[in-house]
Amino acid sequence: MDKVKDDSASPTESCLVSRFAYYLDLREAEVSLLRSLEKAERHYQADSLIVSAGDPVNNLYVVKSGWLYSHNQLVDGSRLVVKIHHPGDIIGLNEMALHRSSTSLTTATETCLCPFAKADMDDVFLQSPRLTALLFSAFARDHVVLTDTLRAISRMQSPARIAFMMLDLISRLRINNREISDTFKMPLKQAVIGDALGLSNVSVSRSWSQMEKNGLLEKHGDQVTILDEAAMRNLCDFENRYRQIDISWFPEF
Amino acid sequence: MDKVKDDSASPTESCLVSRFAYYLDLREAEVSLLRSLEKAERHYQADSLIVSAGDPVNNLYVVKSGWLYSHNQLVDGSRLVVKIHHPGDIIGLNEMALHRSSTSLTTATETCLCPFAKADMDDVFLQSPRLTALLFSAFARDHVVLTDTLRAISRMQSPARIAFMMLDLISRLRINNREISDTFKMPLKQAVIGDALGLSNVSVSRSWSQMEKNGLLEKHGDQVTILDEAAMRNLCDFENRYRQIDISWFPEF
DNA sequence: CGCATAATTGATGGTTATCAAGACCAGTGG
DNA sequence: CCACTGGTCTTGATAACCATCAATTATGCG
Numbered sequence: 337m338d339k340v341k342d343d344s345a346s347p348t349e350s351c352l353v354s355r356f357a358y359y360l361d362l363r364e365a366e367v368s369l370l371r372s373l374e375k376a377e378r379h380y381q382a383d384s385l386i387v388s389a390g391d392p393v394n395n396l397y398v399v400k401s402g403w404l405y406s407h408n409q410l411v412d413g414s415r416l417v418v419k420i421h422h423p424g425d426i427i428g429l430n431e432m433a434l435h436r437s438s439t440s441l442t443t444a445t446e447t448c449l450c451p452f453a454k455a456d457m458d459d460v461f462l463q464s465p466r467l468t469a470l471l472f473s474a475f476a477r478d479h480v481v482l483t484d485t486l487r488a489i490s491r492m493q494s495p496a497r498i499a500f501m502m503l504d505l506i507s508r509l510r511i512n513n514r515e516i517s518d519t520f521k522m523p524l525k526q527a528v529i530g531d532a533l534g535l536s537n538v539s540v541s542r543s544w545s546q547m548e549k550n551g552l553l554e555k556h557g558d559q560v561t562i563l564d565e566a567a568m569r570n571l572c573d574f575e576n577r578y579r580q581i582d583i584s585w586f587p588e589f
Numbered sequence: 590m591d592k593v594k595d596d597s598a599s600p601t602e603s604c605l606v607s608r609f610a611y612y613l614d615l616r617e618a619e620v621s622l623l624r625s626l627e628k629a630e631r632h633y634q635a636d637s638l639i640v641s642a643g644d645p646v647n648n649l650y651v652v653k654s655g656w657l658y659s660h661n662q663l664v665d666g667s668r669l670v671v672k673i674h675h676p677g678d679i680i681g682l683n684e685m686a687l688h689r690s691s692t693s694l695t696t697a698t699e700t701c702l703c704p705f706a707k708a709d710m711d712d713v714f715l716q717s718p719r720l721t722a723l724l725f726s727a728f729a730r731d732h733v734v735l736t737d738t739l740r741a742i743s744r745m746q747s748p749a750r751i752a753f754m755m756l757d758l759i760s761r762l763r764i765n766n767r768e769i770s771d772t773f774k775m776p777l778k779q780a781v782i783g784d785a786l787g788l789s790n791v792s793v794s795r796s797w798s799q800m801e802k803n804g805l806l807e808k809h810g811d812q813v814t815i816l817d818e819a820a821m822r823n824l825c826d827f828e829n830r831y832r833q834i835d836i837s838w839f840p841e842f
Numbered sequence: 843c844g845c846a847t848a849a850t851t852g853a854t855g856g857t858t859a860t861c862a863a864g865a866c867c868a869g870t871g872g
Numbered sequence: 873c874c875a876c877t878g879g880t881c882t883t884g885a886t887a888a889c890c891a892t893c894a895a896t897t898a899t900g901c902g
Contacts, residue, residue, distance in 0.1 A: 414744050433830075438733050454835075484691075491667050542883085582686055587711040
């Protein structure tokens, strides 16, 4: 609990709680339900393999600090990065239906995770239909984002895909950290970016410098700055799915 | 209710119920919860636009008969087909979090749908945590399948993508109809297949005939036959995500 | 039979993968 | 202070896959 400052709203508050409180005024019972998922804590170095594809799925994880990514291997050796995880994310919801994990999980930076058992989700379903609805909605939103990613990968060329990914990352970070305007820490290597976008590392490098030349963004060390957000949004037809969730239909309790 | 015979388990039983009963022994209360989603009925011709991207999301739909697809448009005019819907599917879970739909919905064949309100989902969340868990799991499974699709599109070439899609379709149909072995009715045009796989219609045509020449599958009219399923599974590293759902952690009620 | 739509086939070009070599960078130890 | 090292990023050359365009054939339906 020492390097939370980079990414979370406040060191004393749970990222998970602040994430959900962004969309819905949480009641005390709901907050404590969420907090109960963060009792355990485990620390990992950068580039650690935490879960291997094929492992039994027993735990989910709340990310307390650090970045990670879920990925899997193709037969030909190439890799797909399915999702980048940030503080406040719940890792493993996708895998809930499976006995064995479909993806591996690797840290991109030093990381603190809170593992909890699948069956702990029962408490949420049993005790709070309203929180269930929010969880479900956030998951549905992730589904739509995955669809957006599919759209980018299947029909857009290299620079547009990169624009999409960077806008997605910064949009998500802004939910937890209102201070972020146009610069954020982006610790991913180009090979990881490529594997998330169906590109080679070489292609990422080339397109990135092209985009810098065009004044879209720039990178110094870990720090990425979006210079012309309008142009980037335009390039990949970006829609921010994180700003709002429709809570109008939620049950009362 | 006249052409259900093609795709559903039995004309007298709800496709939706039989779908979920495949994974879990449903109690009477759960069955009637599900049936309550199928009260209304609306019929459509083939190639009808039912929802446009941008429309307010008020309804979800249970598919009673027919095929449909969700799609959206890119700026350059090309199209992405997000998902193919079959009888027993619930359409619109992804859109639950949104005020306005991110996708359009079009019928591929003559279709019968049962619309119900978003807020009807409250009943499920409130009355049956166990059914909620199942619904959540099925949704999570769809998430994993979307991930598999991403893998195919981002890293596999044309014939492997087609193999993936055909295996996905037949695997889903087999859940509702045990009689299907290696032949099924596939009413989608090549342009739709292409838009679902990030390919042009031309590319689908070429790869398909190549695959026929190699003895992988064949097509006569609407009827597709998988001739060498092992080879096709091998080609795209296919994993059937529909056969089983992990229900071990579900709450008791 | 004739029309509209879908599927096929051929020719061309663009985007990106792949391979390979070199530059850069940070950390290490002499 | 400087060489050394492992990793990442860059840059160039080549080739493959697929999109696109266009023309022809096939299919289905009134």
